[in-house]
Amino acid sequence: MPTLIARRLAQLVPTVLLLSVIIFSLQHLLPGDPALVLAGENPDEATLAAIRAQYHLDQPLIVQYLYWLKGVATGDLGESMRHNRPVLDLILLKLPVTLQLAVMGIGIALVVGITAGIISALRQNSAVDYATNIASLAGISVPNFWLGILLILFFSVHLGWLPASGFVSPSEDLGMNLATTIMPAFVLGIGIAGVIMRHTRGAMLQALSSDYVRTARAKGLNERSVVLKHAMRNALTPIITLGALEFGALLSGAVLTEQIFTIPGFGKLIVDAVFTRDYPVVQGVVLVTSLFYIILNLLADIGYILVNPRLRG
């Protein structure tokens, strides 16, 4: 098992390096001289020269990349052009808000997706099965920003039960925190619930038709024990792994959800940075979300190795 984990870690090195090249290259997509963009409006030649020197833009591309990589490795993601503070500070400030939404979202996705998937598998080819399948595909297909708008329309504008926007920290007021985050978390989770439901259904159908379940039934175990103790336990292992991977996808969804519900998180940070042309922040957010995704992927793989006796060696 340690060999497997070590091999998996070694595979990450070239991936992370190539990822860094991709993210570094983003700033070179800017038309014209990056120094002009960084300098703001009407810069003089001295300012431009200072910026070129500061960001090593007067050096060959490979040298610029190495400087950038060195900075990233030491936690220096550059300085926000709008906020005049380190990008990493901004990201660390916003990350807990998005993480709370993501944790709530994945919780909703797992509960809804796994429950619906199991029911669908147990009632295969019934009306419930078809309805659940259509609902899961609808969950995957619904644009989350539209779902957010519909929820605001119904629960905030029509019923007046929940605030339409804003965020209250849990340390300030836990009740208000839940009231401001439940709709965005639902919006984030529902698409993932569709994916989890489809995988759960497939895994459960496979488990229910396997030899060990047939043996359990032949031994005279009641159906409840067969489903809960035998089929479900085996079917859910890959689903938990999938949940970890989808957690990364939630960060993508957060971009729009936070925009709709005006939540000051990670997603809103990148959108605001895009419109204020705060390129170091855009790069920083892409880098951190990607690394986050890679780490989750790795943890999911290690988790899978740990729970799968055939891989433990």
Added chain:
Amino acid sequence: MSTISETQSSANPVTNLFRGRLWRHLSQRKSALVGLAVVLFMVFVAVFAPLLAPYDPTAQSWTAVRKAPSAAHWFGTDEAGRDMLSRIIWGARASLLAGLTSVGIAMAIGVPLGLAAGFLGGLVDGFISRFTDAMLACPFLILAIALAAFLGPNLTNAMLAIGITATPFFIRLTRGQVLSIKGEDYVEAARAVGNPRWRVAVRHVLPNILPQLMVQATLTIATAIIAEASMSFLGLGLQPPAPSWGSMLNSAQRFLSNAPWMALWPGIAIFATVLSFNLLGDGLRDALDPRSR
């Protein structure tokens, strides 16, 4: 994002296509037929938008601002008095164009790279595969937004950004399919008679992985349409006053309490189109995969 299995069997898929078996299997799945019907309807609407739209989609009327649906304006009007139905009809063009163009870009880059990786192996495969892993590590929408931000906000750049971001799906799928069939007898035979590798790849391998690519393309169009709508919603796609479903939803946000129809129609249009492509993609996958029947 839905992807299909890399190791999916391709038992005579091309022959199946030409003998109409695909249609026979597809026609047994009602949900796929519904998907196909809606997709064809949307294509019809997009192509004939100038004839179908009752009004000019950009014509403003300050005497008809935020009017509820009526006989004169079936879907109501927006904050500038523009006819919502006309804007929805013209918006179909932008959405389908974005979906098809982005997937075209992704396939044009991804399929040759996937063929090269699967066929050449070694260092080329190693580099392309690691590059694909790196691209896939960036969350789809965040990378597309970042690319569009650096390229500049307009529909062309949004399509380019979505296309580039979707490229790894096609590299990975093509490579997997090539690996699964490159040991088949007919591929070996084509190589044995002296065909160059590029010819074997293009003439013998590519046609046999087309069905799987077709499924992936259908599912990716759905993803691309949502991505384009998301980017237009954020202001990174088609710029107002040009009609786009995403930007229409953005405007609707400000008038939820007094003009809720502004948020209803563009959302339904995106949802119906994306759901239809997903239903069709699912149906195609089931029809082309013997194991699922």
